[in-house]
Amino acid sequence: MKNTLPPRKRRKDARPAEIIAAALEEFEVRGFGRSTLAGIAKRAGISRTTIYLYFDTKEAIFEAAIRSSVERAIDDVAEIAGSAEGDFGTFFARAVDLIYDRLVEGKAAVFMKILVAEGQFMPDLVAFYRREILSKGEAAIGALIARGIKTGELPESCRSEDVRVFMAPAIFAALWLRVFDKVDPLDIEAFKQAHVRLVVDALRGRA
Amino acid sequence: MKNTLPPRKRRKDARPAEIIAAALEEFEVRGFGRSTLAGIAKRAGISRTTIYLYFDTKEAIFEAAIRSSVERAIDDVAEIAGSAEGDFGTFFARAVDLIYDRLVEGKAAVFMKILVAEGQFMPDLVAFYRREILSKGEAAIGALIARGIKTGELPESCRSEDVRVFMAPAIFAALWLRVFDKVDPLDIEAFKQAHVRLVVDALRGRA
Amino acid sequence: MKNTLPPRKRRKDARPAEIIAAALEEFEVRGFGRSTLAGIAKRAGISRTTIYLYFDTKEAIFEAAIRSSVERAIDDVAEIAGSAEGDFGTFFARAVDLIYDRLVEGKAAVFMKILVAEGQFMPDLVAFYRREILSKGEAAIGALIARGIKTGELPESCRSEDVRVFMAPAIFAALWLRVFDKVDPLDIEAFKQAHVRLVVDALRGRA
Amino acid sequence: MKNTLPPRKRRKDARPAEIIAAALEEFEVRGFGRSTLAGIAKRAGISRTTIYLYFDTKEAIFEAAIRSSVERAIDDVAEIAGSAEGDFGTFFARAVDLIYDRLVEGKAAVFMKILVAEGQFMPDLVAFYRREILSKGEAAIGALIARGIKTGELPESCRSEDVRVFMAPAIFAALWLRVFDKVDPLDIEAFKQAHVRLVVDALRGRA
DNA sequence: AATGAATGAGGCTTCATTCAT
DNA sequence: CATGAATGAAGCCTCATTCAT
Numbered sequence A, B, C, D: 001m002k003n004t005l006p007p008r009k010r011r012k013d014a015r016p017a018e019i020i021a022a023a024l025e026e027f028e029v030r031g032f033g034r035s036t037l038a039g040i041a042k043r044a045g046i047s048r049t050t051i052y053l054y055f056d057t058k059e060a061i062f063e064a065a066i067r068s069s070v071e072r073a074i075d076d077v078a079e080i081a082g083s084a085e086g087d088f089g090t091f092f093a094r095a096v097d098l099i100y101d102r103l104v105e106g107k108a109a110v111f112m113k114i115l116v117a118e119g120q121f122m123p124d125l126v127a128f129y130r131r132e133i134l135s136k137g138e139a140a141i142g143a144l145i146a147r148g149i150k151t152g153e154l155p156e157s158c159r160s161e162d163v164r165v166f167m168a169p170a171i172f173a174a175l176w177l178r179v180f181d182k183v184d185p186l187d188i189e190a191f192k193q194a195h196v197r198l199v200v201d202a203l204r205g206r207a
Numbered sequence E: 001a002a003t004g005a006a007t008g009a010g011g012c013t014t015c016a017t018t019c020a021t
Numbered sequence F: 001c002a003t004g005a006a007t008g009a010a011g012c013c014t015c016a017t018t019c020a021t
Helices: A007-034 A037-044 A048-054 A058-068 A070-082 A088-105 A107-121 A123-150 A156-160 A164-179 A188-205 B007-034 B037-044 B048-053 B058-068 B070-082 B088-105 B107-121 B123-150 B156-160 B164-179 B188-205 C007-034 C037-044 C048-053 C058-068 C070-082 C088-105 C107-121 C123-150 C156-160 C164-179 C188-205 D007-034 D037-044 D048-054 D058-068 D070-082 D088-105 D107-121 D123-150 D156-160 D164-179 D188-205
Strands: none
Touching: A007 A037, A007 A048, A007 A058, A007 A107, A007 B007, A007 B107, A037 A048, A058 A070, A058 A107, A058 A123, A088 A107, A088 A123, A088 A164, A088 A188, A107 A123, A107 A164, A107 B007, A107 B107, A107 B164, A123 A156, A123 A164, A164 A188, A164 B107, A164 B164, A164 B188, A188 B164, A188 B188, B007 B037, B007 B048, B007 B058, B007 B107, B037 B048, B058 B070, B058 B107, B058 B123, B088 B107, B088 B123, B088 B164, B088 B188, B107 B123, B107 B164, B123 B156, B123 B164, B164 B188, C007 C037, C007 C048, C007 C058, C007 C107, C007 D007, C007 D107, C037 C048, C058 C070, C058 C107, C058 C123, C088 C107, C088 C123, C088 C164, C088 C188, C107 C123, C107 C164, C107 D007, C107 D107, C107 D164, C123 C156, C123 C164, C164 C188, C164 D107, C164 D164, C164 D188, C188 D164, C188 D188, D007 D037, D007 D048, D007 D058, D007 D107, D037 D048, D058 D070, D058 D107, D058 D123, D088 D107, D088 D123, D088 D164, D088 D188, D107 D123, D107 D164, D123 D156, D123 D164, D164 D188
8 A cells, every 4th residue: 555656756755865875875985075966966866956855955964864863773772771681791782782783884973973073063963963862872871880780780889970981982983993994903893892891890890 | 682583584484383273273163174275374374375385285284283293192102101100090090191181182182083084085194193193092001001910900811902992982082072062061070080990990800 | 849949958059069169269369378267158158167067177178179170171171182173283272272261260270379389288189180180181182192193293203292391381371370460461362372383383393 | 807707797697598598498398378487497596586686577588588599590691691602492401401400409499389379468579579580581581582583593473472481381390390290200301301392393493 | 856057156276476584 | 686485366176056947
């Protein structure tokens, strides 16, 4: 029943997503500043002006891209939080796995890169990204820690800690991969494990 | 009498540094891509074309800026390594202090930001920055760990760890400050201490 | 009804030719080096940037102009060679008539002038012009001479002569007209006849 | 006695000539339009601004260069005309030799090239060059013809001929050498002989 | 819905030329 | 006499964006 829509219509509905996908490719390869509408259009296989039927500016495309990735992120957080059993180390490792997956695979890292570079000119998007994406991650980590405290694995003092310090290596790794990896490769698996070990050892040690 | 040098001449010697300083301001405020020679010139109080007497391209200015910051970085490393006494925690805290100083104060973070944004188009500079700046930091941290192992404070197993994971929160903080701080301020002092605690606790705990 | 094509579309097809025509005007008046895209655009009644929809660089415009004049040149040669009857003098006079026509009327002389001035920086175009234009002329003259030898009007020895010497006065006249004519006018008709007489007398005299 | 001037003075007197020489090199290599004062200064081994002590503009340098070559040209003409004996063919061949020498060797051809390219913007120089250089050549050829008529070698009808047609191949050769020679070399010696033969045969044939 | 045509704003860079020593 | 420093004018080119079909 959903497939009975005329192809024209289906096409129309798909366009924004196609453009966003094309734009993300372009952003990844050329950075945001150097990306051109011409490049995005070419990747999307459409004309430059067609983009204006769906988006007002280049920034609007980026905004839409960022927004379109929110739902999944929310699901992710739910996924992390939903898991039922295990000790803190296991949970944390799983959360970190997920985060690295997103970051290494792509979109999230592209967003980070662009926000680092151009965030000052997109305060709304920065706020949005922080609120919808990063803070979910923080909340998730915070929840893990709270659970660890409840189960007695972690000391009460951990509660007041700025959780961003526990996520920092992941962001670092994401950016390093995109910038310095060619000149000094980072073994992402080993790094991830070091990251987990660092946090788990530190927090457990305080008990 | 020593000051009787003709101002024109003195000017000339000072110009490159002035231009670099102006460029760094501009880069910091507008990012590299959006920076214009006109903006740099205005900040430096000179004409657009005067810049070309000293630098061939915008990239060249950035390169000069990055290179001009190397000497200090090297001194810093010496400073860290030179200190004589204390336990691992004290040493590491001092090193982290220094790193945050550089990163918060300015230049280094500006470079990081630009390299994140445009590094793919400046492979030479990425390599240079990594070699001359980042690897010094890594080496310093590695030396601290080696010393901790020798004094028995840290277990032998620490030696094989990727030291970048110990520096990551500093880089993270530097970028966060420039990007998300307005929307979610980061208490740099508290974060720094959390960073130190994280690493020290984790490494000590392994002993 | 055939004329109901949208003007926008018709425009598009005509644009390159319009731009070329405008450019030739500009080149003729200002020379190639001093010609500006702004000037060409103004002559064509379009915006500066519109030119870039059709040509990549100023050189490309010149190249297109030169190429667009080739077909006619080829036809000319056919025309000369095709004529059926007459003695060598008649043939040669007709060929010279044609050459002077082209040269005096315009394009060809403009090209010559530009190539003289800037040819060292456009080796491909020099080669192209020589191959597609000048050598046709040489071939035509050579054919006339061969015919003259066959009919017995000219001695066999003429065959080995460098035919460029027979065309030289035409090139000279073309350039003189553009450079020295104001200060020392050249009666083109008289000169042309002198040219014909010179060559015909010389070649016949050898018989 | 002339050599007792202080070296500073000698230097000063020599400067204009040095600059002119450097400029001619530059003009020859890069053409007039693309030549820069910076390039000329470098060739002359002096500073860009020093040129302004002696010349007001780039055009002024060219003008001085052209004027400085006049004396020699005048001498040349005298040389041609002064020779005492021989028939018309011999005389003409000698004159042509001389002309080709000048044209092939350099300065004169550089002037021609520049005037062809930029003459429309230097009407005074065009007039000057025509008057001081070209017309000398024409006069010399005219004198040769007059002498030929007097000695009975040439018919009276030659007198009314536009002598430029007799010089044209030389100009042609000079330009061809600078423009098309790489793509289609011209054997200058053979061409020169063909030129002489053409003119001599034609004029003699009329007798 | 889609597009080809067109353009204005703005960036980098070159160069002749002036200024002050 | 000579020059290093500095600049304004001007050119080429890119790109986001609008217009008209």
